[in-house]
Amino acid sequence: QHAAVIIVAAGSGTRMGAAMPKQYLALAGTPILVRSIVPFTRCSFIGQIIVVVPADRIEQTTALLAENSLNGPAMSVVAGGRRRQDSVSCGLAAVADGIDIVLVHDGARPLVSPQLIERCYREVVASGAAIAAVPVKDTVKRGNAELHIAATVDRSSLWLAQTPQGARKHLLVDAFDRLADRDVTDEAALLEQAGTPVRLVHGEESNRKITGPEDLLLAESIMATQSS
Numbered sequence: 001q002h003a004a005v006i007i008v009a010a011g012s013g014t015r016m017g018a019a020m021p022k023q024y025l026a027l028a029g030t031p032i033l034v035r036s037i038v039p040f041t042r043c044s045f046i047g048q049i050i051v052v053v054p055a056d057r058i059e060q061t062t063a064l065l066a067e068n069s070l071n072g073p074a075m076s077v078v079a080g081g082r083r084r085q086d087s088v089s090c091g092l093a094a095v096a097d098g099i100d101i102v103l104v105h106d107g108a109r110p111l112v113s114p115q116l117i118e119r120c121y122r123e124v125v126a127s128g129a130a131i132a133a134v135p136v137k138d139t140v141k142r143g144n145a146e147l148h149i150a151a152t153v154d155r156s157s158l159w160l161a162q163t164p165q166g167a168r169k170h171l172l173v174d175a176f177d178r179l180a181d182r183d184v185t186d187e188a189a190l191l192e193q194a195g196t197p198v199r200l201v202h203g204e205e206s207n208r209k210i211t212g213p214e215d216l217l218l219a220e221s222i223m224a225t226q227s228s
C-alpha cells in the first residue's frame with residue numbers, strides 16, 4: 001500500500017530574519033528543505049513526494065531537487081497557498097490516483113528519521129489517522145493579558161504536535177472540503193473537528209521544527225551528536 005507525502009514549504013519563514021525563506025537555508029551544508037525530503041526517499045512505502053513551495057520559487061526548487069538527485073518521476077513541485085492548510089490542500093490535489101494514504105511533513109523539520117516516518121505510516125494503515133508528537137516536559141501556564149498566571153495546566157495529557165501527520169486520503173479530503181473556512185495550525189486539527197479519531201505516535205525530540213536562528217544552531221549540534 002503506497003503512500004504519498006506532501007512536504008509543505010510554502011511559508012515565508014519571516015521569523016528567521018534571513019533574506020530567503022528558512023527552508024532554503026543550509027543546515028550543515030545542505031538546504032533544510034532537501035534534508036526534510038531525503039528521509040522519505042529511504043522509505044519503500046512512499047510512492048509519491050509532492051513538494052509545496054511559494055509560486056515564485058517553483059523553478060528554483062525544481063533545480064535544487066535536481067542538484068540533489070531528488071528528481072525522480074514520483075517527485076513533483078507545486079505552488080502553495082496563503083495559509084499552511086491551503087498549501088496542504090494544493091498538495092492533496094496533486095496526489096496520484098490509486099494512492100490511498102497521505103502523510104504531511106513540514107519542509108522545516110530536517111531531522112525526521114525514516115523510523116518515525118514508518119511508525120506514522122503504520123499507524124495510519126492500522127487506525128486511519130495519526131500524528132507524531134512528544135509529551136510536554138515543562139510546566140505549562142495559561143497567562144492573561146496583564147501577564148499574570150491564570151492557571152497551571154495539567155501537563156500529564158499534553159503533547160507537542162510534530163510531523164509527519166497523516167490519514168487515509170478520503171478522510172483528509174473530506175475534512176478539507178467540509179471545514180475549509182476554519183483556521184487551524186495543522187491537519188490533525190481539521191481531522192479532529194471532522195470527528196475523525198487521530199492516534200498519537202511517539203515522535204522524536206530531535207525532530208524539531210526550524211523556526212528561529214537558535215533552532216538552526218540546535219539542529220547542527222544534534223546532527224553532530226548523531227554522527228559521532
Ligand code: C5P
Nearest residue numbers: 008009010011081082083084087107108
Ligand atoms: O509557520 P510554520 O513554521 O508553522 O509552518 C510550518 C510549515 O508549513 C513550514 O514548513 C511552512 O513552510 C509551511 N507553510 C506552507 N504554506 C503556508 C504557511 C506555512 O506550506 N502558507
